[in-house]
Amino acid sequence: MKYFPFTSERKASSLVVKDEEGRLFAFVKGADSSIRKMFKPDDESITFIDQEVESYAAQGLRTLVFGYK
Numbered sequence: 001m002k003y004f005p006f007t008s009e010r011k012a013s014s015l016v017v018k019d020e021e022g023r024l025f026a027f028v029k030g031a032d033s034s035i036r037k038m039f040k041p042d043d044e045s046i047t048f049i050d051q052e053v054e055s056y057a058a059q060g061l062r063t064l065v066f067g068y069k
Contacts, residue, residue, distance in 0.1 A: 010034060027068045035065040 006013040012030025019025065028035060032053045039046050053063050 006030070025068055027066070029064060029066045032063050032065045035067055038067070 001018070002016045004010075004014040004016075010030065011034040012028055014026060014028045016024060016026045028038065032049065036046060036049065049065065053065075056063050
């Protein structure tokens with residue numbers, strides 16, 4: 001397990017773990033603007049995330065995005 005703590009520069013924190021079968025997983029949480037940069041430019045998920053973040057922002061709410069690979 002490797003933990004990368006939150007920093008102001010990254011605006012995110014990450015955790016990399018290996019499961020019992022030896023597969024690696026990376027979990028990340030942080031500001032939508034930081035997580036968005038981690039997507040491939042043509043990823044369809046970006047549109048969904050943008051719409052959800054805008055919806056919450058319109059309600060005056062803050063967002064925190066969580067993802068894994």
